[in-house]
Amino acid sequence: MSAIQITHLKKTFASQPVLNDVTLHINHGEFVAVLGPSGCGKTTLLRLIAGFEPLDQGTICVGERLLSSSEIHILPEKRALGIVFQNYALWPHMSVVENVEYSLKVAGLDRAERQQRTLDALALVGLTQFSARAPAELSGGQRQRVALARCLVARPSVVLLDEPLANLDVHLRTSMEEEFSRFHRHSGATMLYITHDQQEAMALADRVVVMDKGRVMQFSTPEMLYREPANAMVARFIADGRVLPVEQIRPDGKGMADVRLFNHPLRLRASSQQPECPQGQISLHAADLRLATATEVGIPSRLTRKVYRGGYQQWDVELESHPEYPLSLNVSDTLRHNIGDSVLLTIIDGWVIPVN
Template sequence: MARLKLSGVTRTFSGFDAVADVSLDVADGEFLAVLGPSGCGKTTLLRLIAGFERPDAGEIAIGGAVVSGAGVMISPEKRRVGLVFQNYALWPHMTVAQNVGYALKVAKVAREEAARRVADALALVDLAGFGERYPASLSGGQRQRVALARCLVAAPSLVLFDEPLANLDVHLRAAMEEEFAAFHRRTGTTMVYITHDQAEAMALADRIAVMDGGRLVQVADPRTLYREPATAMVASFISQGMVLPVTVSGAEEAGLCRVEALGQEALVRCRPGEVARKTGLICCRAADIGPAAAGGPGIDGTVRRAVYKGGATRVEVAPLADPSLVLRFDANEAASFEPGAPVRVRIRSGWLIPAA
């Protein structure tokens, strides 16, 4: 296990900052997911940590030792960092045991010791007895576990995952999520998991670091990230949050602020110390919006579409005050909403995004 610390790390390509002034502290034994859309810089960040890229500025330390920085560049093989890729990177002409033990062979570990460590690594990923099989005879999930065992056999202090479930179907993904979580519980190894899939990040990570345009925009546990996004980007990216313009009409009181959104007044959650302001943004989830009661406050709109989701219907509404926006809520499956029909909805709650 090892603590990972990045301080002001920047990597520039042809004048473009792929990673810009990133500072991050990953605790010993923590499972951190790095999440963001394609092109946000998360894979470049992984390559910097692994030693495949040299930072143009800043410093990276693993286990308290600087591995990248001013005048320092420790090669990847000397960092004790394990890597698990999305394409498995297994040699087809080698057996499972030969794939897993290749690093030990290169390191000239004694044959009996190497065989023991390979068997232990395969047992750890529930592949005991698979050593003599070849990759072609394995399922996608089993190949990913072989790749994980190959990483573990060298006893890395830090394990980096580069979108390891991207090539698996939805059912195998769910099974492998549990495999990774169980592995982390058993070993306590420090892990950094790169992904664009927020469901994976939410299911696995102790904390999630969200990247946008090469920068870290928020680092928080999954619940805080969902309930209290720090920016409009995080709000819209995580679980398709709806970002709505508001006027903040009152200061914070007991964790709530009064706002006016699309002509409706509502009480929303906010950070301590928020004050009235002319412009602001709130994040609403589908559970925060629903049909308005007859004669009660609400927002007039038109049904854009209604999609049956099994047990409920997801309804999308274009508010008359701003048809470019979309309000989404879930109705019971017996309810009927026809596209183009008028509808009145109400904002029940939400989160006031902190001012920039």
């Protein structure tokens, strides 16, 4: 089994805490993405799991095997982990087939098995016809496929991916996302994917770790991160969410609560454990807002910006009573309003952020 168990992990560089009490359990065969702002500690987490850095406190286990603790540090080459780097890390003087085969050669496998496993790996990533080429003769996407084949050929039970699509353009990223999904299905490996790109994380991962300032803010499915953020940091970070203050939170204990937003009554989703509170916060996304109809009592607002998004417009608005809380919503591209126009908003969904 290749479950990853990380317990109370701490790491400090030059007296500056980088990871602070990180605990995660990643299931066997699960695809987990680690997401967060720059400097949150996600790359350091990968380096500790890979063995490139010793930890200060805590433990890292894969299956029943202890890889790191304050007393034990297994070297990277002894951990039997697959790693795919952002810069591909290919040998420039070797051909594609030699790059992929190299780890098997070092491991001492016989020639026939090396060749068969190498050919199988190249076929899986669609590079059979490029096997004799040098890395310099390949595109960025093709070089990333070589790196994937090199990882796949070793048949690792755990694969660590360090922002592997960061150097590719938008179109190549989309095709490589499909490649990673296929790689995961074929290998059955446990995969930990470090990225700063939310779309990648939400599209690929079974679950996502959101980190900030060296701590785990939330570890959940993409849908739960979007719909039920655990705190204001996650609410703001995921999909350009907005956080607004509310008053008179009265939950019904069944997943809904009545609140007042700047004296406007709303009924929104809430945790079944949400207590009654005089004050709190809610999380909203663009999809939670729409323009009020003629029969609705909307929230007076002002249009501050319009962006054409292809088939629809993104409107940025500010509430007339509280312009310090900007909001965004998506509307039909046929609407003809001008910057500065008054509009009425209706909030059709939202989440009461749990009290920590």
